[in-house]
Amino acid sequence: MFAYCTDPASLDGLAWLSCYLTTGKHMNFYWSFGTVLLLLAITAPTALLFGYAGASAARSTLAPLRWFGQIYMAIVRSVPDIVFFLFFVIALDQGIEYLRHVTLCPDWDQPVRQGNDFVVCTAAKMPLGNAPQWMHEIYGAGLAVLTFALVFGAFAANVLFGAMRAVPRAQLETAEAYGMTRRQVTRRVLVPQMWVYALPGLSNLWMVLIKATPLLFLLGVEDIVYWARELGGTKSPRFTDYPHGDWRVYYFGFLLLFYLAFTKVSEVVLSRLMARLTLGQATAGGEAQRKAA
Amino acid sequence: MKSLILAAGAFALSGTMAFAAAHAETVRLGTEGAYPPYNFLNDAGEVDGFERALGDELCARAELTCEWVTNDWDSIIPNLVSGNYDVIIAGMSITDERDEVIDFSDPYTQPDPSAFVAMAEGDLSSGVIAAQSGTIQASYVATEMPGATLLEFATPEETVAAMRNGEADAVIADKAFLEPVVAEGDVMFVGEDILIGGGIGLGIRESDGELKAKFDTAIQSMKDDGTLNALIVEWLPGSATF
Numbered sequence: 001m002f003a004y005c006t007d008p009a010s011l012d013g014l015a016w017l018s019c020y021l022t023t024g025k026h027m028n029f030y031w032s033f034g035t036v037l038l039l040l041a042i043t044a045p046t047a048l049l050f051g052y053a054g055a056s057a058a059r060s061t062l063a064p065l066r067w068f069g070q071i072y073m074a075i076v077r078s079v080p081d082i083v084f085f086l087f088f089v090i091a092l093d094q095g096i097e098y099l100r101h102v103t104l105c106p107d108w109d110q111p112v113r114q115g116n117d118f119v120v121c122t123a124a125k126m127p128l129g130n131a132p133q134w135m136h137e138i139y140g141a142g143l144a145v146l147t148f149a150l151v152f153g154a155f156a157a158n159v160l161f162g163a164m165r166a167v168p169r170a171q172l173e174t175a176e177a178y179g180m181t182r183r184q185v186t187r188r189v190l191v192p193q194m195w196v197y198a199l200p201g202l203s204n205l206w207m208v209l210i211k212a213t214p215l216l217f218l219l220g221v222e223d224i225v226y227w228a229r230e231l232g233g234t235k236s237p238r239f240t241d242y243p244h245g246d247w248r249v250y251y252f253g254f255l256l257l258f259y260l261a262f263t264k265v266s267e268v269v270l271s272r273l274m275a276r277l278t279l280g281q282a283t284a285g286g287e288a289q290r291k292a293a
Numbered sequence: 294m295k296s297l298i299l300a301a302g303a304f305a306l307s308g309t310m311a312f313a314a315a316h317a318e319t320v321r322l323g324t325e326g327a328y329p330p331y332n333f334l335n336d337a338g339e340v341d342g343f344e345r346a347l348g349d350e351l352c353a354r355a356e357l358t359c360e361w362v363t364n365d366w367d368s369i370i371p372n373l374v375s376g377n378y379d380v381i382i383a384g385m386s387i388t389d390e391r392d393e394v395i396d397f398s399d400p401y402t403q404p405d406p407s408a409f410v411a412m413a414e415g416d417l418s419s420g421v422i423a424a425q426s427g428t429i430q431a432s433y434v435a436t437e438m439p440g441a442t443l444l445e446f447a448t449p450e451e452t453v454a455a456m457r458n459g460e461a462d463a464v465i466a467d468k469a470f471l472e473p474v475v476a477e478g479d480v481m482f483v484g485e486d487i488l489i490g491g492g493i494g495l496g497i498r499e500s501d502g503e504l505k506a507k508f509d510t511a512i513q514s515m516k517d518d519g520t521l522n523a524l525i526v527e528w529l530p531g532s533a534t535f
Contacts (some may be wrong), residue, residue, distance in 0.1 A: 024337030
Protein backbone atom coordinates (compact mmCIF):
# COMPACT_ATOMS: atom_id res chain seq x y z
CA MET A 1 0.00 0.00 0.00
CA PHE A 2 2.62 2.51 1.10
CA ALA A 3 6.05 2.75 -0.56
CA TYR A 4 7.93 1.93 2.63
CA CYS A 5 6.07 -1.36 3.04
CA THR A 6 8.36 -3.38 0.76
CA ASP A 7 10.34 -4.80 3.68
CA PRO A 8 8.05 -4.98 6.71
CA ALA A 9 10.59 -6.91 8.79
CA SER A 10 12.71 -3.75 9.06
CA LEU A 11 9.81 -1.65 10.34
CA ASP A 12 8.40 -1.36 13.80
CA GLY A 13 5.78 0.52 15.75
CA LEU A 14 3.23 2.57 13.88
CA ALA A 15 4.95 2.21 10.50
CA TRP A 16 4.72 -1.57 10.75
CA LEU A 17 1.13 -1.36 11.92
CA SER A 18 0.15 0.94 9.06
CA CYS A 19 1.59 -1.56 6.59
CA TYR A 20 0.06 -4.53 8.38
CA LEU A 21 -3.39 -2.99 8.47
CA THR A 22 -3.36 -2.23 4.75
CA THR A 23 -2.45 -5.64 3.32
CA GLY A 24 -4.73 -7.08 0.66
CA LYS A 25 -6.13 -9.48 3.22
CA HIS A 26 -7.07 -6.63 5.56
CA MET A 27 -8.71 -4.85 2.65
CA ASN A 28 -10.86 -7.95 2.19
CA PHE A 29 -11.72 -7.71 5.88
CA TYR A 30 -12.81 -4.06 5.54
CA TRP A 31 -14.79 -4.86 2.41
CA SER A 32 -16.60 -7.63 4.23
CA PHE A 33 -18.11 -5.00 6.58
CA GLY A 34 -19.60 -3.36 3.51
CA THR A 35 -20.85 -6.73 2.27
CA VAL A 36 -22.51 -7.51 5.58
CA LEU A 37 -24.15 -4.08 5.84
CA LEU A 38 -25.33 -4.28 2.25
CA LEU A 39 -26.78 -7.75 2.75
CA LEU A 40 -28.56 -6.55 5.89
CA ALA A 41 -29.90 -3.53 4.03
CA ILE A 42 -31.34 -5.81 1.34
CA THR A 43 -32.45 -8.61 3.64
CA ALA A 44 -34.39 -6.55 6.18
CA PRO A 45 -36.94 -5.01 3.76
CA THR A 46 -37.22 -8.30 1.87
CA ALA A 47 -37.92 -10.17 5.09
CA LEU A 48 -40.50 -7.54 6.03
CA LEU A 49 -42.15 -8.03 2.65
CA PHE A 50 -42.22 -11.81 3.15
CA GLY A 51 -43.59 -11.19 6.63
CA TYR A 52 -46.34 -8.90 5.40
CA ALA A 53 -47.28 -11.35 2.66
CA GLY A 54 -47.26 -14.22 5.15
CA ALA A 55 -49.38 -12.36 7.69
CA SER A 56 -51.87 -11.23 5.05
CA ALA A 57 -52.10 -14.77 3.72
CA ALA A 58 -52.69 -16.13 7.20
CA ARG A 59 -55.58 -13.66 7.68
CA SER A 60 -57.09 -14.33 4.29
CA THR A 61 -60.72 -15.37 3.97
CA LEU A 62 -59.63 -17.82 1.27
CA ALA A 63 -58.94 -21.11 3.06
CA PRO A 64 -56.03 -22.45 0.91
CA LEU A 65 -54.23 -19.10 1.10
CA ARG A 66 -54.80 -18.99 4.85
CA TRP A 67 -53.40 -22.51 5.26
CA PHE A 68 -50.40 -21.58 3.14
CA GLY A 69 -49.62 -18.59 5.36
CA GLN A 70 -50.07 -20.58 8.55
CA ILE A 71 -47.96 -23.51 7.30
CA TYR A 72 -45.18 -21.14 6.19
CA MET A 73 -45.02 -19.54 9.63
CA ALA A 74 -45.26 -22.84 11.48
CA ILE A 75 -42.68 -24.78 9.49
CA VAL A 76 -39.98 -22.16 9.07
CA ARG A 77 -40.19 -21.08 12.70
CA SER A 78 -39.92 -24.61 14.03
CA VAL A 79 -36.99 -25.85 11.91
CA PRO A 80 -33.59 -24.99 13.42
CA ASP A 81 -31.93 -22.16 11.48
CA ILE A 82 -28.73 -24.06 10.80
CA VAL A 83 -30.59 -27.01 9.29
CA PHE A 84 -32.57 -24.61 7.16
CA PHE A 85 -29.46 -22.81 5.99
CA LEU A 86 -27.60 -25.99 5.07
CA PHE A 87 -30.50 -27.86 3.53
CA PHE A 88 -32.55 -25.15 1.92
CA VAL A 89 -29.76 -23.38 0.05
CA ILE A 90 -28.41 -26.54 -1.55
CA ALA A 91 -31.95 -27.65 -2.40
CA LEU A 92 -32.78 -24.25 -3.88
CA ASP A 93 -29.56 -24.17 -5.90
CA GLN A 94 -30.16 -27.67 -7.22
CA GLY A 95 -33.81 -26.87 -7.93
CA ILE A 96 -32.83 -23.87 -10.07
CA GLU A 97 -30.19 -25.90 -11.90
CA TYR A 98 -32.63 -28.76 -12.46
CA LEU A 99 -35.22 -26.45 -14.01
CA ARG A 100 -32.58 -24.92 -16.29
CA HIS A 101 -31.35 -28.41 -17.12
CA VAL A 102 -34.80 -29.57 -18.21
CA THR A 103 -35.39 -26.52 -20.39
CA LEU A 104 -31.88 -26.01 -21.82
CA CYS A 105 -30.76 -29.59 -22.40
CA PRO A 106 -33.85 -31.59 -23.45
CA ASP A 107 -31.80 -34.31 -25.18
CA TRP A 108 -29.57 -35.10 -22.22
CA ASP A 109 -29.88 -38.83 -21.57
CA GLN A 110 -27.96 -39.33 -18.34
CA PRO A 111 -29.68 -39.26 -14.95
CA VAL A 112 -29.32 -36.08 -12.90
CA ARG A 113 -28.62 -38.02 -9.74
CA GLN A 114 -25.66 -40.35 -10.13
CA GLY A 115 -25.00 -41.89 -6.76
CA ASN A 116 -24.05 -38.94 -4.57
CA ASP A 117 -23.46 -36.63 -7.49
CA PHE A 118 -25.83 -34.02 -8.79
CA VAL A 119 -25.00 -33.73 -12.48
CA VAL A 120 -26.62 -31.26 -14.87
CA CYS A 121 -25.40 -30.30 -18.33
CA THR A 122 -22.78 -27.54 -18.55
CA ALA A 123 -25.23 -25.01 -19.94
CA ALA A 124 -27.55 -25.44 -16.96
CA LYS A 125 -24.94 -24.62 -14.34
CA MET A 126 -25.93 -21.61 -12.26
CA PRO A 127 -23.93 -19.48 -12.68
CA LEU A 128 -22.08 -20.98 -15.65
CA GLY A 129 -18.90 -22.82 -14.72
CA ASN A 130 -16.84 -20.34 -16.73
CA ALA A 131 -18.45 -17.25 -15.18
CA PRO A 132 -16.02 -15.00 -13.32
CA GLN A 133 -15.71 -15.44 -9.58
CA TRP A 134 -17.69 -12.28 -8.78
CA MET A 135 -20.76 -13.70 -10.49
CA HIS A 136 -20.51 -16.79 -8.31
CA GLU A 137 -20.28 -14.50 -5.31
CA ILE A 138 -23.29 -12.42 -6.34
CA TYR A 139 -25.30 -15.57 -6.94
CA GLY A 140 -24.22 -16.96 -3.56
CA ALA A 141 -25.13 -13.69 -1.88
CA GLY A 142 -28.49 -13.70 -3.65
CA LEU A 143 -29.26 -17.17 -2.33
CA ALA A 144 -28.14 -16.01 1.11
CA VAL A 145 -30.47 -13.00 1.06
CA LEU A 146 -33.39 -15.12 -0.11
CA THR A 147 -32.79 -17.70 2.61
CA PHE A 148 -32.40 -15.09 5.33
CA ALA A 149 -35.53 -13.32 4.10
CA LEU A 150 -37.53 -16.54 4.13
CA VAL A 151 -36.45 -17.46 7.65
CA PHE A 152 -36.80 -14.01 9.17
CA GLY A 153 -39.89 -13.38 7.06
CA ALA A 154 -41.66 -16.21 8.88
CA PHE A 155 -40.90 -14.62 12.26
CA ALA A 156 -41.89 -11.21 10.94
CA ALA A 157 -45.13 -12.74 9.62
CA ASN A 158 -45.94 -14.00 13.07
CA VAL A 159 -45.22 -10.60 14.62
CA LEU A 160 -47.31 -8.75 12.03
CA PHE A 161 -50.11 -11.31 12.32
CA GLY A 162 -50.26 -10.60 16.04
CA ALA A 163 -50.01 -6.86 15.48
CA MET A 164 -52.92 -6.89 13.05
CA ARG A 165 -55.08 -8.63 15.63
CA ALA A 166 -53.97 -6.18 18.32
CA VAL A 167 -55.46 -3.16 16.55
CA PRO A 168 -58.65 -2.43 18.55
CA ARG A 169 -61.68 -3.96 16.89
CA ALA A 170 -63.66 -0.75 17.59
CA GLN A 171 -61.38 1.16 15.19
CA LEU A 172 -62.12 -1.25 12.37
CA GLU A 173 -65.84 -1.30 13.17
CA THR A 174 -65.96 2.47 13.00
CA ALA A 175 -64.28 2.38 9.60
CA GLU A 176 -66.80 -0.21 8.44
CA ALA A 177 -69.62 1.96 9.75
CA TYR A 178 -68.39 4.75 7.49
CA GLY A 179 -68.97 2.36 4.60
CA MET A 180 -65.37 1.43 3.81
CA THR A 181 -64.75 -1.84 2.03
CA ARG A 182 -62.60 -4.55 3.63
CA ARG A 183 -59.67 -3.49 1.49
CA GLN A 184 -60.06 0.16 2.46
CA VAL A 185 -60.28 -0.73 6.15
CA THR A 186 -57.08 -2.67 5.88
CA ARG A 187 -55.20 0.01 4.00
CA ARG A 188 -56.45 3.10 5.80
CA VAL A 189 -57.00 1.94 9.35
CA LEU A 190 -55.45 -1.44 10.07
CA VAL A 191 -52.00 -1.09 8.47
CA PRO A 192 -51.20 2.43 9.75
CA GLN A 193 -52.11 1.40 13.28
CA MET A 194 -50.53 -2.05 13.42
CA TRP A 195 -46.90 -0.84 13.33
CA VAL A 196 -46.96 0.39 16.88
CA TYR A 197 -47.86 -3.12 18.03
CA ALA A 198 -45.42 -4.75 15.62
CA LEU A 199 -42.37 -2.63 16.29
CA PRO A 200 -41.18 -4.22 19.56
CA GLY A 201 -41.27 -7.64 17.93
CA LEU A 202 -39.72 -6.42 14.71
CA SER A 203 -36.92 -4.59 16.48
CA ASN A 204 -36.09 -7.80 18.31
CA LEU A 205 -35.89 -9.57 14.98
CA TRP A 206 -33.62 -6.87 13.59
CA MET A 207 -31.23 -7.33 16.50
CA VAL A 208 -31.20 -11.09 15.97
CA LEU A 209 -30.64 -10.57 12.25
CA ILE A 210 -27.61 -8.35 12.89
CA LYS A 211 -26.03 -11.03 15.01
CA ALA A 212 -26.90 -13.82 12.59
CA THR A 213 -24.46 -12.59 9.95
CA PRO A 214 -21.80 -15.24 10.76
CA LEU A 215 -24.29 -17.74 9.37
CA LEU A 216 -23.44 -16.14 6.03
CA PHE A 217 -20.21 -18.08 5.87
CA LEU A 218 -22.23 -21.29 5.79
CA LEU A 219 -23.63 -19.93 2.55
CA GLY A 220 -20.21 -19.16 1.11
CA VAL A 221 -20.23 -15.41 1.82
CA GLU A 222 -16.98 -14.44 3.51
CA ASP A 223 -18.26 -12.29 6.36
CA ILE A 224 -16.50 -10.27 9.04
CA VAL A 225 -16.26 -13.12 11.53
CA TYR A 226 -14.60 -15.36 8.95
CA TRP A 227 -11.96 -12.73 8.19
CA ALA A 228 -11.41 -11.91 11.86
CA ARG A 229 -10.70 -15.57 12.55
CA GLU A 230 -8.47 -15.88 9.51
CA LEU A 231 -6.49 -12.69 10.22
CA GLY A 232 -6.22 -13.22 13.95
CA GLY A 233 -4.79 -16.72 13.72
CA THR A 234 -1.11 -17.33 14.41
CA LYS A 235 1.03 -16.48 11.40
CA SER A 236 4.43 -18.07 11.09
CA PRO A 237 7.21 -16.14 9.32
CA ARG A 238 7.45 -18.71 6.52
CA PHE A 239 4.11 -17.81 5.03
CA THR A 240 3.72 -14.10 5.61
CA ASP A 241 5.71 -10.87 5.78
CA TYR A 242 3.83 -9.99 8.96
CA PRO A 243 4.31 -12.86 11.41
CA HIS A 244 2.42 -12.61 14.69
CA GLY A 245 1.02 -14.76 17.46
CA ASP A 246 -2.59 -15.55 18.25
CA TRP A 247 -4.26 -12.15 17.84
CA ARG A 248 -7.81 -13.39 17.58
CA VAL A 249 -8.73 -11.68 20.84
CA TYR A 250 -8.00 -8.24 19.31
CA TYR A 251 -9.92 -8.96 16.16
CA PHE A 252 -12.88 -10.37 18.02
CA GLY A 253 -12.67 -7.48 20.47
CA PHE A 254 -12.96 -5.14 17.53
CA LEU A 255 -15.96 -7.09 16.23
CA LEU A 256 -17.52 -6.86 19.69
CA LEU A 257 -17.22 -3.07 19.58
CA PHE A 258 -18.61 -3.02 16.06
CA TYR A 259 -21.65 -5.10 16.99
CA LEU A 260 -22.23 -3.12 20.18
CA ALA A 261 -22.08 0.17 18.31
CA PHE A 262 -24.32 -1.17 15.58
CA THR A 263 -26.98 -2.44 17.98
CA LYS A 264 -26.77 0.76 20.01
CA VAL A 265 -27.41 2.90 16.93
CA SER A 266 -30.24 0.56 15.98
CA GLU A 267 -31.77 0.96 19.42
CA VAL A 268 -31.67 4.74 19.24
CA VAL A 269 -33.23 4.79 15.78
CA LEU A 270 -35.87 2.26 16.75
CA SER A 271 -36.87 4.12 19.91
CA ARG A 272 -37.30 7.34 17.90
CA LEU A 273 -39.39 5.44 15.39
CA MET A 274 -41.44 4.04 18.26
CA ALA A 275 -42.10 7.54 19.64
CA ARG A 276 -43.24 8.61 16.22
CA LEU A 277 -45.53 5.67 15.68
CA THR A 278 -47.06 6.01 19.14
CA LEU A 279 -48.22 9.56 18.37
CA GLY A 280 -51.98 9.76 18.65
CA GLN A 281 -52.43 6.02 19.15
CA ALA A 282 -54.96 4.50 21.52
CA THR A 283 -52.22 2.80 23.51
CA ALA A 284 -50.65 3.44 26.91
CA GLY A 285 -47.66 5.03 25.15
CA GLY A 286 -49.87 7.29 23.08
CA GLU A 287 -51.82 8.30 26.18
CA ALA A 288 -48.58 9.20 28.00
CA GLN A 289 -47.47 11.33 25.05
CA ARG A 290 -50.84 13.10 24.98
CA LYS A 291 -50.65 13.93 28.69
CA ALA A 292 -47.05 15.17 28.44
CA ALA A 293 -47.89 17.47 25.56
CA MET B 294 -34.17 -11.91 -46.63
CA LYS B 295 -34.96 -15.30 -45.18
CA SER B 296 -31.51 -16.64 -46.04
CA LEU B 297 -29.95 -13.59 -44.47
CA ILE B 298 -31.74 -14.28 -41.19
CA LEU B 299 -30.75 -17.93 -41.43
CA ALA B 300 -27.15 -17.01 -42.07
CA ALA B 301 -27.18 -14.56 -39.17
CA GLY B 302 -28.71 -17.25 -36.97
CA ALA B 303 -26.11 -19.79 -38.04
CA PHE B 304 -23.38 -17.27 -37.41
CA ALA B 305 -24.71 -16.46 -33.96
CA LEU B 306 -25.00 -20.15 -33.19
CA SER B 307 -21.47 -20.98 -34.30
CA GLY B 308 -20.28 -17.95 -32.39
CA THR B 309 -21.83 -19.20 -29.16
CA MET B 310 -20.48 -22.66 -29.78
CA ALA B 311 -16.97 -21.39 -30.36
CA PHE B 312 -17.30 -19.32 -27.22
CA ALA B 313 -18.53 -22.34 -25.30
CA ALA B 314 -15.69 -24.51 -26.61
CA ALA B 315 -13.03 -21.96 -25.71
CA HIS B 316 -14.34 -21.61 -22.19
CA ALA B 317 -15.95 -24.96 -21.49
CA GLU B 318 -12.75 -26.11 -19.85
CA THR B 319 -12.91 -23.72 -16.90
CA VAL B 320 -12.35 -25.83 -13.83
CA ARG B 321 -13.05 -24.52 -10.35
CA LEU B 322 -10.59 -25.67 -7.71
CA GLY B 323 -11.94 -25.72 -4.16
CA THR B 324 -9.52 -25.40 -1.25
CA GLU B 325 -9.64 -24.54 2.42
CA GLY B 326 -7.04 -21.78 2.54
CA ALA B 327 -6.17 -22.41 6.18
CA TYR B 328 -3.63 -25.25 6.14
CA PRO B 329 -0.11 -23.99 5.51
CA PRO B 330 2.09 -25.05 3.80
CA TYR B 331 -0.46 -26.95 1.69
CA ASN B 332 -2.85 -24.07 1.20
CA PHE B 333 -3.30 -20.73 2.91
CA LEU B 334 -4.21 -17.14 2.14
CA ASN B 335 -1.19 -14.91 1.65
CA ASP B 336 -0.95 -11.26 2.70
CA ALA B 337 -2.74 -10.22 -0.48
CA GLY B 338 -5.67 -12.47 0.43
CA GLU B 339 -5.00 -14.92 -2.40
CA VAL B 340 -4.68 -18.69 -2.18
CA ASP B 341 -1.01 -19.61 -1.87
CA GLY B 342 1.15 -22.58 -0.90
CA PHE B 343 2.17 -25.99 -2.20
CA GLU B 344 -1.22 -26.75 -3.68
CA ARG B 345 -1.52 -23.36 -5.36
CA ALA B 346 1.75 -23.96 -7.21
CA LEU B 347 0.79 -27.55 -7.94
CA GLY B 348 -2.76 -26.75 -9.08
CA ASP B 349 -1.64 -23.97 -11.42
CA GLU B 350 0.97 -26.25 -12.98
CA LEU B 351 -1.49 -29.16 -13.34
CA CYS B 352 -4.04 -26.89 -15.02
CA ALA B 353 -1.40 -25.57 -17.42
CA ARG B 354 -0.38 -29.11 -18.37
CA ALA B 355 -3.96 -30.30 -18.76
CA GLU B 356 -4.76 -27.12 -20.73
CA LEU B 357 -7.56 -26.10 -18.40
CA THR B 358 -8.47 -22.63 -17.21
CA CYS B 359 -8.60 -22.85 -13.45
CA GLU B 360 -10.28 -20.69 -10.87
CA TRP B 361 -9.56 -20.86 -7.14
CA VAL B 362 -12.39 -20.97 -4.60
CA THR B 363 -12.14 -21.21 -0.82
CA ASN B 364 -14.61 -23.28 1.15
CA ASP B 365 -15.06 -24.36 4.74
CA TRP B 366 -13.45 -27.75 5.43
CA ASP B 367 -16.63 -29.19 6.97
CA SER B 368 -18.72 -28.69 3.85
CA ILE B 369 -15.97 -29.18 1.29
CA ILE B 370 -17.19 -32.60 0.08
CA PRO B 371 -20.95 -31.78 -0.04
CA ASN B 372 -20.20 -28.67 -2.09
CA LEU B 373 -18.09 -30.66 -4.55
CA VAL B 374 -20.80 -33.27 -4.94
CA SER B 375 -23.49 -30.67 -5.57
CA GLY B 376 -21.30 -29.05 -8.21
CA ASN B 377 -20.24 -25.72 -6.69
CA TYR B 378 -16.69 -26.47 -7.80
CA ASP B 379 -15.09 -29.33 -9.68
CA VAL B 380 -11.98 -30.32 -7.77
CA ILE B 381 -10.99 -30.46 -4.10
CA ILE B 382 -7.32 -29.60 -3.66
CA ALA B 383 -7.04 -29.14 0.07
CA GLY B 384 -4.48 -31.52 1.51
CA MET B 385 -7.10 -34.24 1.56
CA SER B 386 -5.71 -37.70 2.26
CA ILE B 387 -7.09 -40.54 0.21
CA THR B 388 -9.17 -42.80 2.45
CA ASP B 389 -11.65 -45.58 1.73
CA GLU B 390 -14.36 -43.71 3.58
CA ARG B 391 -14.05 -40.61 1.40
CA ASP B 392 -13.55 -42.73 -1.71
CA GLU B 393 -17.09 -44.04 -1.30
CA VAL B 394 -18.46 -40.54 -1.81
CA ILE B 395 -15.99 -38.98 -4.25
CA ASP B 396 -13.18 -40.13 -6.51
CA PHE B 397 -9.52 -39.35 -5.96
CA SER B 398 -6.83 -38.69 -8.53
CA ASP B 399 -3.48 -40.40 -8.21
CA PRO B 400 -1.73 -39.19 -5.06
CA TYR B 401 0.56 -36.16 -5.46
CA THR B 402 2.35 -36.66 -2.16
CA GLN B 403 3.69 -39.78 -0.51
CA PRO B 404 1.72 -40.79 2.57
CA ASP B 405 2.76 -38.01 4.93
CA PRO B 406 3.29 -39.02 8.54
CA SER B 407 1.05 -37.47 11.14
CA ALA B 408 2.64 -36.22 14.33
CA PHE B 409 1.77 -35.00 17.81
CA VAL B 410 2.86 -31.61 19.06
CA ALA B 411 2.68 -30.54 22.70
CA MET B 412 4.04 -27.92 25.10
CA ALA B 413 5.78 -30.62 27.15
CA GLU B 414 6.34 -34.37 27.18
CA GLY B 415 3.41 -36.29 28.60
CA ASP B 416 1.35 -39.39 28.31
CA LEU B 417 -0.58 -39.06 25.07
CA SER B 418 -2.62 -42.23 25.43
CA SER B 419 -4.72 -40.76 28.23
CA GLY B 420 -4.48 -37.08 27.32
CA VAL B 421 -6.74 -34.61 25.56
CA ILE B 422 -5.84 -34.53 21.85
CA ALA B 423 -6.95 -31.69 19.56
CA ALA B 424 -7.62 -32.41 15.87
CA GLN B 425 -9.51 -30.82 13.03
CA SER B 426 -12.92 -32.38 12.62
CA GLY B 427 -13.47 -34.63 9.65
CA THR B 428 -9.77 -35.45 9.22
CA ILE B 429 -7.98 -38.79 9.23
CA GLN B 430 -6.21 -37.69 12.41
CA ALA B 431 -9.51 -37.09 14.21
CA SER B 432 -10.77 -40.54 13.28
CA TYR B 433 -7.41 -42.04 14.28
CA VAL B 434 -7.71 -40.59 17.79
CA ALA B 435 -11.33 -41.70 18.01
CA THR B 436 -10.69 -45.28 16.96
CA GLU B 437 -7.08 -46.13 17.79
CA MET B 438 -6.53 -44.25 21.04
CA PRO B 439 -9.34 -45.45 23.33
CA GLY B 440 -7.85 -43.79 26.44
CA ALA B 441 -7.47 -40.35 24.90
CA THR B 442 -10.11 -37.62 24.70
CA LEU B 443 -10.65 -36.18 21.25
CA LEU B 444 -11.24 -32.44 21.00
CA GLU B 445 -12.39 -31.41 17.53
CA PHE B 446 -12.14 -27.97 15.94
CA ALA B 447 -13.38 -26.59 12.63
CA THR B 448 -10.03 -25.13 11.54
CA PRO B 449 -6.43 -26.35 11.94
CA GLU B 450 -5.49 -23.01 13.49
CA GLU B 451 -7.87 -23.57 16.40
CA THR B 452 -6.36 -26.97 17.22
CA VAL B 453 -2.93 -25.40 17.70
CA ALA B 454 -4.40 -22.52 19.71
CA ALA B 455 -6.19 -25.03 21.98
CA MET B 456 -2.89 -26.80 22.67
CA ARG B 457 -1.11 -23.50 23.35
CA ASN B 458 -3.71 -22.29 25.84
CA GLY B 459 -3.82 -25.61 27.67
CA GLU B 460 -7.28 -26.71 26.61
CA ALA B 461 -5.67 -29.75 24.94
CA ASP B 462 -2.52 -31.64 25.93
CA ALA B 463 -1.41 -32.20 22.38
CA VAL B 464 -2.45 -31.57 18.80
CA ILE B 465 -2.34 -34.12 16.00
CA ALA B 466 -2.06 -33.14 12.32
CA ASP B 467 -0.04 -33.77 9.18
CA LYS B 468 3.63 -33.37 10.03
CA ALA B 469 4.18 -30.87 7.21
CA PHE B 470 1.59 -28.56 8.80
CA LEU B 471 3.16 -28.88 12.24
CA GLU B 472 6.80 -28.30 11.14
CA PRO B 473 6.42 -24.49 10.90
CA VAL B 474 4.51 -24.48 14.21
CA VAL B 475 7.37 -26.29 15.94
CA ALA B 476 9.91 -24.08 14.16
CA GLU B 477 8.59 -21.14 16.18
CA GLY B 478 10.28 -22.70 19.17
CA ASP B 479 7.82 -22.84 22.07
CA VAL B 480 6.37 -26.29 21.33
CA MET B 481 7.80 -29.65 20.32
CA PHE B 482 7.05 -32.95 18.64
CA VAL B 483 6.18 -35.67 21.13
CA GLY B 484 5.70 -39.40 20.73
CA GLU B 485 6.15 -41.38 17.55
CA ASP B 486 5.08 -40.28 14.11
CA ILE B 487 2.22 -42.37 12.83
CA LEU B 488 1.47 -43.40 9.27
CA ILE B 489 -2.18 -43.08 8.36
CA GLY B 490 -3.86 -42.21 5.08
CA GLY B 491 -2.78 -43.05 1.58
CA GLY B 492 -1.17 -39.87 0.33
CA ILE B 493 -2.95 -36.72 -0.78
CA GLY B 494 -4.98 -36.61 -3.97
CA LEU B 495 -7.38 -34.34 -5.79
CA GLY B 496 -11.02 -34.98 -4.91
CA ILE B 497 -13.17 -35.24 -8.02
CA ARG B 498 -16.84 -36.15 -8.50
CA GLU B 499 -17.37 -39.82 -9.31
CA SER B 500 -19.23 -38.88 -12.47
CA ASP B 501 -16.28 -36.79 -13.72
CA GLY B 502 -14.08 -39.59 -15.08
CA GLU B 503 -12.81 -37.47 -17.94
CA LEU B 504 -11.52 -34.71 -15.65
CA LYS B 505 -9.93 -37.28 -13.36
CA ALA B 506 -8.10 -38.83 -16.34
CA LYS B 507 -6.78 -35.41 -17.39
CA PHE B 508 -5.44 -34.66 -13.93
CA ASP B 509 -3.98 -38.15 -13.55
CA THR B 510 -2.06 -37.65 -16.79
CA ALA B 511 -0.84 -34.23 -15.66
CA ILE B 512 0.22 -35.56 -12.24
CA GLN B 513 2.06 -38.44 -13.90
CA SER B 514 3.91 -36.07 -16.22
CA MET B 515 4.97 -33.93 -13.24
CA LYS B 516 6.18 -37.05 -11.47
CA ASP B 517 8.12 -38.14 -14.55
CA ASP B 518 10.03 -34.92 -15.13
CA GLY B 519 10.77 -34.24 -11.48
CA THR B 520 8.82 -30.97 -11.16
CA LEU B 521 6.54 -32.49 -8.52
CA ASN B 522 9.54 -33.52 -6.43
CA ALA B 523 10.96 -30.01 -6.76
CA LEU B 524 7.68 -28.57 -5.44
CA ILE B 525 7.61 -31.04 -2.55
CA VAL B 526 11.18 -30.15 -1.60
CA GLU B 527 10.37 -26.43 -1.81
CA TRP B 528 7.12 -26.44 0.15
CA LEU B 529 7.12 -29.63 2.24
CA PRO B 530 10.69 -30.05 3.45
CA GLY B 531 11.02 -33.35 5.25
CA SER B 532 8.31 -35.07 3.24
CA ALA B 533 9.18 -38.05 1.07
CA THR B 534 9.48 -37.46 -2.66
CA PHE B 535 8.50 -39.75 -5.52
